[in-house]
Amino acid sequence: MSGPVLYGLLGAALVALGLFGLVVQAAVLRKILAFNLLGGGVFLLFGVVARRTAPAGLAADPVPQAMVITGIVVAFAATALAVAMALRMYQITAAVTVSPPPDAQAGDA
């Protein structure tokens, strides 16, 4: 099994894990962690693509690497925003999940 294929499979596994966690986990922080896992898997796949489309003379294509860097920044910003909001929500309501309270109306679900 060559390097890119192994990393590709790893990336796919990370994506699957992240997606599962994001959907199934109740606590917000775990969702955010799962999102980061998901993002990590995607970036890994970008790396595989970089290796596969490398032009002659270079080890890897620089364009997907640039995309990975941009993606990391975006994911970082998203994580920061999500954590800030989760923190604020906890400070106001002491809730750690995004599930609606038991007496929620249709608008809260």
Added chain:
Amino acid sequence: MTGAQGLMVLTLAAPLALLLACLWPAPRRRVPGLLWLAPLPGLLAALFAAGAPPLVMDGAGLRLTLALDAPSALLLGAAALLWSAAGAYAPAYLGRQAGLERFAVWWLVTLWGSLGVFLAGDLVTFYLTFAAVSLAAFGLIVQDGTPRARRAGEITLLLAVMGEVCLLLAFALLADAVPTSSLAIADAVAALPGSPARGLILGLLVAGFGLKAGLVPLHVWLPLAHPAAPMPASAVLSGAIVKAGIIGLLRFLPADGALEGWGDGLAALGLFTAFWAVGCGITQTNPKTVLAYSTVSQMGVTVAALGMGLALAVPGTAMAVAFYAMHHVLAKGALFLAVGLAGAVGGARRTGLLLLPALFLALGFGGLPGSGGALAKLAVKPQLDAGLVGALAALSAAGSTLLMLHFIRRLASLPPADATARPSWVPLLAWLGMAGAAVLGPWVLFGAIGPGDPWLGDSWEALAKDPVGLLWPVLLGAVLALLLGRWGGHLPTVPEGDLLVLAGRVGRGGAIIGAAVSHLEKRLRAWPTAGLALLVLVLALFGALLAGAG
């Protein structure tokens, strides 16, 4: 732009100008007093612009056409006259209520649509004016604000919107069938026989226009709307607004025999409507409801005449049907004005100025010789002459007489004013003017549609030729009316809007479906379900794309 075309544009522009004036408070107070002026350009257009070349305007990227042929001119003139008379009546009737200005706004929008329908020459203008006249009538009906008016308005609006949807689909199919991108009605009608969806289009047109004209079973809004609306609004509702359906049928149904079975079907439906409405009408006690059922019945006869005329390809059907409908506009509008006056006059003045002319007009619907109605019946005789249809038409004339005599009885039983009361002259003038027009108009215009000079007394001639044929329906109706007066109390009471009680069950079914869908949607909003849905969507899309590529 020639003078005739200018009149057509002015007909549409006058109500819009008054509407614009309503934006500022000071002019807005004057507008209700000016309502009688707005339709007058329409009357002038009907008198002088009939048959003029159509006005074609290339606006809004589409080719808009205004056209006025002879049948439309008849209806336009009669409708404009009625709108004017009722508009003169409205401020006096509604008094200094706070809602008068709001009423005037709804009135002007409905008026614009009502007159515009007769002028429209292309699909877009027709749909726009038809939508205006159907939807704005809601405001006229709910003017009183009572729960009954609310309910009537809602049902009218609901049915009107359903009719609009049918017409929209029909127009879209017609626009598709036309080989060029023209939207002119003439081109659409020419393309109709060759379209593969011909049956569907005809069905949708009949449904949409029949709903407006009051064909059973889509007539249920008429008997609800008329008693609920204020009297001037009822007058234009029965007189002018319903005729939008008639002009639609006249314009859109092809006249060259391409209808096959549809003509006979329309005739059957029309005659059924005529009898059904008489049957429901004689059980009613409110004179406005009786008049509403009479409108339904008369529209049934009109549609039957149209259907038979198209099926048998009788020449001049359009003019004859328009003539019949024109008489109805004038006479029915006048009778509604009479109902409004019933509580304002008393004593001998009441009998002389109100009841006797009303009786004459009412009997005209049955075909009393000398009345405008008799001329109208003569006009559609070529259409409604054949065998069984002729007999049914005569019987329906008897039914009309019965119904109208019942109406007169109910009118007379309304509490009169004091014998010395002096009614305001505006309503009185409006009523007498309309009554006169209803009698004289057909006489003057009969020469336009058929052979002979009416001043020679065509209906007297027909009476001389065939006295029994013209008179027996009236006499039969009178006899039945006497019987009704004696034993009418034994008849079952039919609720206003007869078939509407069936709709209650449909409404309940709809509510159950709505609740089930809501429940389903709530389940879908759970996070895991949505996540699963996302994955399923990816897989489904992938599969569909693969299937398309392979």
Added chain:
Amino acid sequence: MTATTPAGWLLVVALVLPVAGMLLAFVLGGRAAERLALLLLGLGVGVGVAVSAAVLRMGAPIVYLPGGWAPPLGLALVADGVAAAMLLTTALVLFAVALFGRAAHATPPDQAETRAALAYWCFLLALAGSLAAAFLGGDLFNLFVALEMLTFAALSLACLEGKPSQFRSELRYLLFALIGSVLYLLGTALLYGGYGTLDFRLLAGRTRADLPTLLAAALMTAGLAAKMALFPLHLWLPPAHAGAPPAASALLSGLVVKAAFVLLLRVWIWVLPPLPAMAAAPLLAALGAAAILVGSLVALRQARLKLLVAYSTVAQIGYLFLMLPLVLSGAAETASHAWLGGLLQAGSHAFAKAAMFLAAGLIATALGHDRVTALGGAGQAVPRAVFAFGLAGLSLMGIPPSGGFTAKWLLLTSALGDGQWWWAAVILGGGLLTGGYVYRVLAGTIAAPPGDAPRPRPLPHGPQNVALGLALISVALGLLPLASFGLVQIGRPGALGALP
């Protein structure tokens, strides 16, 4: 395509102005932020008009190559017909929302600014910049970044009032939107691996119908559908609106969703090869039809006005998906009519829905609540807002004359002309149901107020006029000559005489 066209600098202005403004506003704070935002958003309208005029005059897309580097190495800013039209639409709505917010978020002369006020102006500018990036981007990865910026700006606006329920709802929106973004990113990775470029104009005509491309398209479509709240992925939209300030609701429903739609169009019309796209488009349209019917039915039963309007958004988004099978499989004339109809629906819905949310917000402020069954008295308290709601409702229902009617007429005639009559039935049924809930609200507002209700607060005319203005634009779109909509056909592949 490979060079900067004249007037390309306009695209740079469209992007840089709002972003620079946002940074400056953050630094200056207070009333300067408000003035700067109003000035720049007003200029944005001018830029939108200029871009549209330039595209119309040239008859071809405007291109700007930052740094002079052409794709596939460089990134291009492209303004074709779609982009120009949507840019103008969003600029107008943003400017209107800025005017609307002056009353609520103004800073009095001698006081320090509140956080909410500063955030409002800054995020409006951020939204303007993100929308410009989303419409003008020529590279699929750039579009991903723009999409993220949009999400952040919109949800920050929605959380402006700091209510706990709002945090919870917006957090759910963020997480669901992030799933969508990541799926989209995955798709771009696969596409780059296959073709070595992500410029959608270079990809057009070059893509093959092989496994990675199709998988990428499926992933990107699903991700964008999640961002657009396509049924059944709409779970985030109603709660996001329930507690949001009216300005945020107007922008979220009116504009953010449209940006994701334009991206979807880029993927389906430019990137995907035509044959598989033709086969799979009915699936998306079927979901759109389900959105129309379910969304309208649920809207009919809502107890709260803001939720009713939110579900109306869910339903109206479905119409946008109906254009896909008609554009892809129709004859040239049908396709161009369907294209125009879909984009006109997007534009007029943006104006109408923004007007509706602003009006609903004004009604709720005047009455103190937004229960649909107790709206009596709103007609006297805020008559212009109710009138705006009515006009917007007319456009959504498809009553002439309005932009919504023209859009539905075009879609209807395309569907019938192509023989796909089932979409016509859905369009008509949706119009009927829309009429139901619009009537429910309007009838409620002209009823008499309940006896025990507190007196409604009279509101200033300014915000009401803004809502009315937006509704009037939505109606006026139906009065424009159809020929003037030739703008949106420029740059579309398959359009007669279009450049690739």
